[in-house]
Amino acid sequence: MPRQPRNEFPGAFFHVMSRGDHKQPVFFDSTHYLKFIEFLSLTIEKYNWICHSYCLMNNHYHILIETPEPNLGLGMHQLNAGYANWFNTFNDKSGHVFQGRYKSVLVQENTHLLELSRYIILNPVEAGVVEKPEDWVWSSCRAMYGMSPSPHWLTTKWLLGCFGQSGQSEYKRFVALRQEGDRSEPDRGLTPH
DSSP, rough: OOOOOHHHHHHHEEEEEEBGGOOOOOOHHHHHHHHHHHHHHHHHHHOOOEEEEEEEEESSEEEEESSSSSOHHHHHHHHHHHHHHHHHHHTOOOOBSSSOOOEEEOOOHHHHHHHHHHHHHHHHHHHTTTGGGGSSSSSHHHTTTTSOOTTTTTOOHHHHTTGGGGGGHHHHHHHHHHHHOOOSSOTTTOOOO
């Protein structure tokens, strides 16, 4: 059975995920994380994507991107294939690095974008890797909280703008509510992996 084509159109928002083959690590140390970030930066620039949030875990990653042009598939091929080629060469390995195709979920509601950004930066907390999301340096959290400069390819303005003039402090409070167990807002079936 042929694969379903991706639903791509100008201005679409996507939650994109990819996991290591057989759930194996794709990031062993800072060298791996930094190289992936380099590939992500190049992909964002080449395809004019807007990255609103991201988190790199040891065996998978999440990104929340907006595609002004319908080019998600092209960009994801460059990102995953480029990193996989580097990974195999650097680690003297061969074969698949990522498990199948990347997964992408079209995000159609602004409220879901906020929930999703929170879910993404809480991933290392939910996985038990850190106690606070700002302790994980391989995500957009520290930039969103104003604790470190935002990389040139990460856009924080839209998400923080949803919280008015005190965007950073209100966004931090928004994240803390979920971290403290407030489940009054639905997470729409998102589960960390």
